[in-house]
């Protein structure tokens with residue numbers, strides 16, 4: 001029996017897997033330290049939040065859930081734990097649920113192995129592919145990180161299922177110039193869609209980010225339109241606290 005470092009499960013979400021109703025599984029640990037992270041206890045694998053959990057218990061929980069048609073595995077970074085593969089295998093072999101993984105782009109080779117099990121991958125593009133990735137991930141080896149994220153994008157460009165690129169529009173880090181750089185950089189990877197998420201200032205990993213005011217709804221729409229101008233045949237969505245998810 002395998003255990004996985006687990007923070008919890010949300011039984012029902014209509015937001016995390018577009019077009020489907022999913023359960024959301026939170027797995028612990030992350031190789032990044034994004035200063036705006038709102039799941040710091042999960043990312044840092046704090047013992048009060050994260051506990052070993054039998055994989056079969058998670059599967060039983062999913063089997064007893066008659067509302068959902070899909071599962072999203074998020075974190076933290078789901079691909080950081082070896083046991084995530086067994087969890088995904090069991091979801092696919094023991095249930096009929098569609099399976100999505102939220103990924104931060106740091107494990108391209110591991111992701112490649114997971115793809116036969118997956119129906120949808122959402123990958124973070126934290127910043128333009130330059131040293132802004134250092135601020136965003138707080139990793140000194142940011143060049144290495146950028147290469148891994150690019151490799152992840154390349155792998156997904158050859159995968160014919162649903163794939164999303166997404167960026168959190170963090171004021172002070174991401175503005176019009178950065179959105180142009182990101183959109184130009186990812187255009188060739190042919191994502192199914194690109195999503196721009198509003199920054200939220202609550203419970204951030206770096207407390208200084210709690211004093212940053214999120215962009216206005218109008219600013220978010222404008223950033224979405226700018227992204228759209230540089231993305232060929234890729235749908236762009238903006239997610240705001242005011243109106244939820246909107247297609248640009």
Ligand code: SF4
Pocket residue numbers: 030031032033034036037038039040043075076077104
């Ligand atoms: S926001 Fe950053 S630090 Fe937090 S879980 Fe996601 S990738 Fe990890």
